[in-house]
Amino acid sequence: MAGARRTPACDNHLDELAISIQRRFEGLSPPSDCCIFTVPERLRRQNEEAYTPRVVAIGPYYHLDSSFMQIEDHKLRYLQNFLQENQNYRLRDYIEKVKSWEDDARNCYDKQIDLDSDEFTKMMLLDGIFVIQLFLMHCSRRSKLPNDRIFGKPWMFDDVCRDMVLLENQIPFFVIERLLKIAFDSHQQLMVELVGWFFKMVTRRPASVMESEVKHLLHAISLTFLSSVRRTPNESNEKLKFTPSAMELVAAGVKLRRRESECLFDIEFEKGVLNIPYLTLDDTTESYFRNIMAFEQCYCPNKYLTDYMDFVHHLVDTPGDAELLINKGIIENWLSNKEAVARVINALGKENILSEHYYFHSLSDKLIKHCQRPHNKWKATFKRNYCSSPWVVISVIAAGVLLLLTIAQTVFSALSLA
Structure with a gap:
């Protein structure tokens, strides 16, 4: 009841509540710069299929989905081939490196990933090498595997490319870049070439130079549109009006x-x-x-x-x-x-x-x-109705000449009677 005196028991309860909240403060970590997101529900319900992978899971969000288990064996074949072609480093070396990146990689996702450290590391390594091998094979820098289930089926390759640009189907770009750096000394030039192919393959437009830090493959593709920006964004406070059809x-x-x-x-x-x-x-x-x-x-x-x-x-x-x-x-x-x-x-x-x-x-x-502007509509209507073809134009001119002659004849007749 309002105005009632607080009892010692009530005060103790409030103190305990304050302490419990303060303890939660201690467990908070600084906000991470996450860049890989689950699709907002208001967008997903418009077309769920557009955001869902068809044949391959990249990253943790679909990692445990049974629909993509078959291609996990194919990722192992790509890893095996990668290690055979790059024998300067052992599998253990790659595992050690990827595990050291784990915290940074986890912080890229907008929700907690329920995979233990070993499973998360294995996933990042397999998916990162899978992307690199796919790029290298398509650019003919690496021989394709016999009976490759991706390159041997055009529809499969198209679906894989499509799946690699889904927001929820990403791994951090730095994982791919660092793996390339370990395997190839000229990784920077190679990365530009491989990502350039990826741009053109997916967008069917020329690649653009990346001028900012790339977060993941979808981000890399979105940056191609920045080359299209010819003016600064509007800074007007006027109410937005929609363009006519x-x-x-x-x-x-x-x-x-x-x-x-x-x-x-x-x-x-x-x-x-x-x-x-x-x-x-x-x-x-x-x-x-x-x-x-x-x-x-x-x-x-x-x-x-x-x-x-x-x-x-x-x-x-x-x-x-x-x-x-x-x-x-x-x-x-x-x-x-x-x-x-x-x-x-x-x-x-x-x-x-x-x-x-x-x-x-x-x-x-x-x-x-x-x-x-009314005169724009009138002019357009006139052109549409009276200038749609040469014969219509000739008819309009002829009618105009006939009208002028009629007026002239009337005027001369009037003058002759005066």
Whole structure:
């Protein structure tokens, strides 16, 4: 009851409660710089399959999943081959090194890993060597194993590459880099070559130079988009307005044009023309984009790909918008139809948290202002209705000439009667 006097027993209880909390303070460790995350539920429920590995588990989150036990033997074959080709160090040497990295590696994950020290070390070694061997074999720096179950089946290789860019299917990049350093003296140059291949293999775009510390393979791929950043993020405090759809832009006289640029973000609007680099959509695009965007949501202050997909999501509001962009060559469609294109793009635009300083704010603002000017719509309507073909233009001119002649005849008749 309010105002009641506290008893000694009550005071003792409060002291005990305070002491119990203080003891928990002592057990706290400094926050770790984790960089490998479980996908937020709001994103996972949009398309769980896009975040789930199909054929191979990399790292601890799917390590004990029985679905991936068969390929664990294949990882052992890759390790055996690696040791045979690099005999300067014994297996024990690699185990000792990897075990010394254990604390740093565990701190990269956003949740506690329920594996003992030996099991965790074995997993990191097998997965790290697996990634290195896969890269070396594909680049023809290392002979492929006889009857290799990955390279012998194209679909299997594609699925492995797809699984290696999932947010929950990662090991710290420093593990791969340090293992390479132990095995190869020229590890820095080799790493650039191998990761460069990986960029091009997954993104189908040229590799970019990594200018910051890479946390894992998905992070390495996300850094390729930074080469696309042509301007500083918007610092306006104005309320965000959504970009009109492609059909709305065309109705307001905007011309849509494919821009020959490798940079997805290199979108410009000048003199009534919206220049957009092409976007390829195939069966892997949704999973690939979703995982980079999930990583941005969890780790990155500027969410460039998330902002880009939000812009495209509003540009493609309906299958009609998708068809328009496909016909212009702005979207390269490897999906079934325009409805599938609209579905994938709209799905990628849901449940995302945009950057505090939305990257396409100024571009959207320009397009909105253009569409709001009445004379742009009138001019577009006139061109569409009266200038759609040479014969229509000739008919309009002929009608105009006939009208002028009629007016002239009327004026002359009036003057002659005066």
